[in-house]
Amino acid sequence: MATPSTTAGTAVLMASGRPRSLWRDAWTRLKKNKAAMFGGFVVILLLFAGITAPWIAPYDPIKQNLRDNLMPPSATHWLGTDVHGRDIFSRILYGAAISLRIGFLGALLGGAIGVVLGLISGYYGGLADMLIMRLVDIQLAFPGLLLAIAIIAVIGPGLENVIIAVGIFSVPTFTRVVRGSVLSVKQQDFVMAARTVGATGPRIMRVHLFPNILAPVLVLLTMRVATAILTAASLSFLGLGAQPPIPEWGAMLSDGRDYLVLAPHVATFPGLAILLAVLGFNLLGDGLRDALDPRLRI
Amino acid sequence: MFGYFVRRVVALIPTLFGVSVAVFLLLHLVPGDPARMVAGLDATEADLVLIRQDLGLDKSLPEQYLTWLNNLLHGNMGKSTRSRNPVTYEIGLRMPATWQLTAVSITIAVVIGMVTGIVAATRRNSVWDYGSMVAALLGICTPSFWLGLMLMLIFAVQLHWFPTSGRGDWRHLVLPGFTLGAGAAAIIARVTRSSLLEVLNQDYIRTATAKGLRPATVIYRHALKNALIPVVTVVGLEFGYLLAGAVITETVFAYPGIGRLLVDSIGFRDFPVVQGILLILATQFVLINLVVDLIYAWLDPRIHYGNA
Numbered sequence: 001m002a003t004p005s006t007t008a009g010t011a012v013l014m015a016s017g018r019p020r021s022l023w024r025d026a027w028t029r030l031k032k033n034k035a036a037m038f039g040g041f042v043v044i045l046l047l048f049a050g051i052t053a054p055w056i057a058p059y060d061p062i063k064q065n066l067r068d069n070l071m072p073p074s075a076t077h078w079l080g081t082d083v084h085g086r087d088i089f090s091r092i093l094y095g096a097a098i099s100l101r102i103g104f105l106g107a108l109l110g111g112a113i114g115v116v117l118g119l120i121s122g123y124y125g126g127l128a129d130m131l132i133m134r135l136v137d138i139q140l141a142f143p144g145l146l147l148a149i150a151i152i153a154v155i156g157p158g159l160e161n162v163i164i165a166v167g168i169f170s171v172p173t174f175t176r177v178v179r180g181s182v183l184s185v186k187q188q189d190f191v192m193a194a195r196t197v198g199a200t201g202p203r204i205m206r207v208h209l210f211p212n213i214l215a216p217v218l219v220l221l222t223m224r225v226a227t228a229i230l231t232a233a234s235l236s237f238l239g240l241g242a243q244p245p246i247p248e249w250g251a252m253l254s255d256g257r258d259y260l261v262l263a264p265h266v267a268t269f270p271g272l273a274i275l276l277a278v279l280g281f282n283l284l285g286d287g288l289r290d291a292l293d294p295r296l297r298i
Numbered sequence: 299m300f301g302y303f304v305r306r307v308v309a310l311i312p313t314l315f316g317v318s319v320a321v322f323l324l325l326h327l328v329p330g331d332p333a334r335m336v337a338g339l340d341a342t343e344a345d346l347v348l349i350r351q352d353l354g355l356d357k358s359l360p361e362q363y364l365t366w367l368n369n370l371l372h373g374n375m376g377k378s379t380r381s382r383n384p385v386t387y388e389i390g391l392r393m394p395a396t397w398q399l400t401a402v403s404i405t406i407a408v409v410i411g412m413v414t415g416i417v418a419a420t421r422r423n424s425v426w427d428y429g430s431m432v433a434a435l436l437g438i439c440t441p442s443f444w445l446g447l448m449l450m451l452i453f454a455v456q457l458h459w460f461p462t463s464g465r466g467d468w469r470h471l472v473l474p475g476f477t478l479g480a481g482a483a484a485i486i487a488r489v490t491r492s493s494l495l496e497v498l499n500q501d502y503i504r505t506a507t508a509k510g511l512r513p514a515t516v517i518y519r520h521a522l523k524n525a526l527i528p529v530v531t532v533v534g535l536e537f538g539y540l541l542a543g544a545v546i547t548e549t550v551f552a553y554p555g556i557g558r559l560l561v562d563s564i565g566f567r568d569f570p571v572v573q574g575i576l577l578i579l580a581t582q583f584v585l586i587n588l589v590v591d592l593i594y595a596w597l598d599p600r601i602h603y604g605n606a
Contacts, residue, residue: 134312134313134316135316137312137313137316138313138316138317138320141313141314141316141317141580141583141584142317142542142576142579142580142583143538143539143541143542143579143580143583144539144542144543145542145543145545145546146542146545146576146579146580149545149560149561149564150320150321150324150572150576152564153324153328153564153569153572153576154324154327154328156329226439230439230441233441233443234441234442234443234546237441237443237546237549238545238546238549238561239561239565240561240564250441250443253441253443253444253447254443256447257447257550260447260450260451260455261455264451264455267444267447267451268448270444271441271443271444271447271448272444274441274444275436275439275440275441275444278439278441279435279436279439282435282438282439283435
């Protein structure tokens with residue numbers, strides 16, 4: 001299904017005479033997608049905020065200054081202060097680093113386990129496939145946040161544990177998508193050829209299958225960062241994630257709940273930060289999906 | 299159809315078995331002595347021995363599982379370590395509140411979602427369409443706890459239209475219901491729109507339009523009926539997700555449902571209650587999915603479920 005923009009993109013590429021590749025084509029299509037570019041911009045902005053927070057944040061994110069507590073937004077405190085007099089803008093900048101770290105590590109952890117399970121399940125089939133799919137079914141029987149909450153119930157709250165919980169929470173989605181892709185890729189001749197010349201299962205998975213399922217994995221990874229950030233913030237909001245005084249967005253929002261009447265800005269801004277981050281990664285993921293393979297539906 | 303029904307129900311057994319093993323292991327995977335956890339920090343060694351016997355912790359793990367499963371099938375989920383009440387009693391006390399909230403939310407989500415989806419699809423590429431889809435995107439990306447607090451701030455704290463928290467008459471359900479249902483509404487809107495657009499492209503719709511029927515008749519009498527099949531599936535799935543999503547909404551609005559109980563119980567390390575709630579919610583979710591699949595098979599005569 002070629003959309004006008006993709007055919008135009010292909011035409012430009014062919015005219016330019018440069019070597020074509022899946023990734024270059026995809027990049028050409030991605031650049032034309034305004035929503036995806038906005039998403040990418042948001043992601044870069046957040047990365048910048050998170051990395052440079054120690055230098056650009058106007059105040060210390062942890063140190064309390066009780067004399068200035070619950071101040072509304074002003075020239076000195078752009079987004080106001082919380083109940084301990086801490087500058088909310090500075091805490092949101094530091095929080096970007098925390099949320100992105102959870103988001104990336106959680107998605108990567110879930111992606112790594114899910115890709116391995118999906119490759120084994122899809123390539124070998126049979127008993128391995130059945131066992132892995134049963135495991136996925138069991139995990140998916142705990143809807144939404146419930147799986148992450150169950151894991152936290154076992155391993156306890158805390159920032160590092162949230163990464164583990166969010167990671168495991170993402171495994172079934174990756175396993176299913178990778179398995180599906182492997183099932184279609186392994187039918188192709190080059191896999192048969194590799195098997196004929198005596199390549200081992202692990203080698204076929206690593207050298208032949210993995211590069212060919214990278215596109216859907218990359219799309220899913222981007223979207224799962226958004227889910228991971230939202231899940232981690234939800235856990236922190238419930239008191240099961242990051243503990244005070246860590247400037248995690250969900251935890252900040254939870255603090256702000258008690259001062260909703262007195263100082264609504266305390267809860268408002270961290271929520272906007274979460275919304276922006278989730279929106280950014282989702283738009284980028286949507287754009288990547290359309291750019292890499294318009295038929296792909298994750 | 300009956301064969302399909304039987305096969306689907308049988309296929310549930312391994313999943314439910316796996317869920318029960320996972321939930322059973324929860325108590326045993328938690329670092330520390332389960333007996334100590336049940337007894338509390340001030341228990342003596344003699345108490346612990348008694349509790350180990352009482353809970354069957356001196357037996358092997360498979361034996362313990364079978365005992366636990368046997369009790370479970372007889373409706374005995376053990377006792378809450380916090381209140382000392384049976385877990386079934388604690389859950390029975392809170393579950394209706396969550397069902398009520400979920401029912402209100404899914405109703406709100408279906409009404410808002412379908413109306414938005416129909417408006418967007420019938421006015422394709424208009425301001426209405428773009429506006430609806432931007433709203434749907436925001437609905438999907440907005441953290442529900444933040445939405446809840448903002449609604450509370452505007453409609454409870456400032457306008458005093460609704461109470462801020464708790465459970466009582468219908469007014470207590472409006473803000474939590476909307477908070478919980480917003481994400482589902484967004485997804486239902488998207489699915490309704492794309493499904494309706496697909497149907498509107500088909501030949502029989504062109505025929506209906508060509509023979510001079512009013513656009514409203516074409517949409518509501520001809521198109522919507524077929525477009526609704528995927529929507530029904532999504533509504534069912536979302537209903538299952540909402541039961542779990544209630545954890546957050548109930549926390550925001552201090553609503554005494556099962557989700558609030560779950561979070562509290564984790565805080566108090568009341569693991570029998572945690573186990574019970576996880577089991578109940580997972581079972582409900584699996585059963586809802588089954589019903590959704592069956593309704594889907596029943597609604598769409600194009601799908602044949604042979605005896606594969």
